[in-house]
Amino acid sequence: MAIIMEQFNNDYEKYQKAHKQVQEIKGFYTHLFTYIIVMIGLIFINLRYSPQYLWFLWSMAGWGIGLIFHGMKAFNYTPFLGKNWEEQKIKEYMDEEKNKRSKYE
Incomplete structure (x- = not known):
């Protein structure tokens, strides 16, 4: 009986880790989608109203760095x-x- 419970606990722990990993990846893709949509909007606003200075690059770079680190964490790349x-x-x-x-x- 103890062996069965131990196996159940091990399987449950593996399931929990896998579930957490899937949630991390899902969160990353949500973050990526939001980044793309917002950047398209910022690029449009920048090029429409002040094309002489490309300020959207600062937002793209700053947020992009955070996005890279989020992706590294989500895909266990360290x-x-x-x-x-x-x-x-x-x-x-x-x-x-x-x-x-x-x-x-």
């Missing part, structure tokens, strides 16, 4: 800290805490 860095750090801190507790017992 070139700076490596794959599974966060999980490894969590495990490391949990092991440290476990070792501290076992010292005092």
Whole structure:
């Protein structure tokens, strides 16, 4: 019975992680769609009313940087800290805490 419950918990945990990942990707695509629509509007306004200075590029660049980081997070692309860095750090801190507790017992 314990083995069945453990398997259920593992499957549920995997499902939760997958669901969270899908929600992240969905959020990224919503963000991307909004970015495209707003940028089209800003480009139109800029070219229509003040074509001598292309100020929309500043908005495009600033928001674009945020969009890139959102995409990197949504698709688990972390070139700076490596794959599974966060999980490894969590495990490391949990092991440290476990070792501290076992010292005092």
